[in-house]
Amino acid sequence: MTDAAAQSTNVGSATPDTMAWDSRARRVMMIYLPLSCFVLILLFPFYWMAITSFKPNAELLNYREHNPFWISSPTLAHIKHLLFNTAYPTWLKTTMFVAIGSTFLSLFASTLAAYAIERLRFRGSPYVGLGIYLAYLVPPSILFIPLATVIVQFGLFDSPMALILVYPTFLVPFCTWLLIGYFKSIPYELEECALVDGATRLQILRRITLPLAVPGLISAGIFSFTLSWNEFIYALAFIQSGANKTVPVAILTELVTGDVYQWGALMAGSLLGSLPVALFYSLFVDYYVSSLTGAVKE
């Protein structure tokens, strides 16, 4: 397999047409065939999710008379059930509120921190940066039990506010490192000019650095939004009442009931819950890719 991989590198990295062995058939075998297998497997669960949510129950559980890969009579019954018979709209609202709140909180905190570390440059600023980076390596699975007791102490148990305050623990390290990278790319001379002209530090941050770092802010923002939308373990541990649950938790704990699973409704819920991030994603693909790779490279 690695051999095949090695072969295909060369096809890409050198000019393909000049090589004798690079026939069309070989290219199809080495690149297009494995690539289409990858895409097929990576996308199949979503296709299955989508097709299940529009299938009537009769088709859903009868593979002998209906082709399972297609719908003969699509229905909106599952989505209707979800929107009108369950608290799904409330869950969506809560999730949106939590995601937006924690995104803004972490953007605010990490912009200031990144500016202080990268531009105000004090003794020990690299260590503060490293400390914040190390915080990113602490997985939530280790923290959720003691955090639950902290949340109870603060009287925030079962409140979406708890999630807004806790999510920055994994968002701030990420955003700070992303923004340090962006601030680094802005020429320091611009700030010096402003200082000479008598601008205060905060004016410089607001008028010069931030407008130039907008792509970085967008990257950090959409990334934070996605991560907080997808977060599960804290939301599961800190929220008890049905109305305050976020979509991923609510689908798993409120919709999975009894022995007979309502696959249609479950899949419709998953589809609707994935849609906001997928939509967001399709609008900002390049920012996602750049922030993902930027954070890894830093």
Added chain:
Amino acid sequence: MSVTTLPSRGVALRQPGWVARLFDYKPFLIVMCLTPAIGLLTVFLTYPLGLGVWLAFTDTTIGQRGIYIGLENFQYLWTDPLWWGAVFYSVFYTGIATIGKFALGFWLALLLNNHFPLKSLLRAIVLLPWIVPTVLSALAFWWIYDPQFSIISYLLVDVLHIRTTNIDFLGNPWSARFSLIAANIWRGIPFVAISLLAGLQTISPSLYEAAMLDGASAWQRFRYITFPMMMPILAIVMTFSIIFTFTDFQLVYAITRGGPVNSTHLLATLAFQRGIAGGELGEGAAIAVSMVPFLVFATLFSYFGLARRKWQQGEAND
């Protein structure tokens, strides 16, 4: 610097308020800027981390303050076959899933590094499993693994006629373990592939041209150029991947909740079951703390084992 410019600006021009002057005082400004981030991280990360270690040495339950009981929790775990099972499966899950993710992810990255039409669209599609909430795609996998209506069983039994009976994916321990690993690999491939693709794109094509002029074979070019050049980024991505696979929670909790007969418990799901669902906070914290040595070891291993050539890339980062 700002301090020196302040007097020269001329008080007569514009009298800055004392607030403005305070914010131009660098030490004050640094403290102000760092307070929100450091404050949040201290209260909700550092403090709980210490508290977690403390809880592991107490018999705290929900609604009752515990007292210090020394190593009792850990001694109990040492004799607990469920904990050993979770340790085994966590290591197994991490090992197999990491190998799978990196082999397939690296392959996908190499494929995506070629020139073909609709490349950016394809790159966008590939990242989709990573963007969508894990629990929701896990639900889709749960449905795909359904004992009666699994689409995979349907393909194997009714279409391809390879098997005569449905596969019971989640019904017995080993198939459940591998089903979960497959789902984890599926979810992890995009992250690995896209990160490694970024690394591949930084390798200068002139290196390959030079090697080709010297008559290097395709395998040699991969082994002596691509692979060493990718080492630094591979080390970082692998460190992240190992940490977050070992502490994985969502996938297992959503699909099997540790079953059948507790065979698929990871340390994180066991900690949740004992600590939050069972109310034994002290014991749950002890299980969570028992993950730390594994994580430190895995991090040191993957980072220092692979990152020896970190500076070879010549990029002045961090």
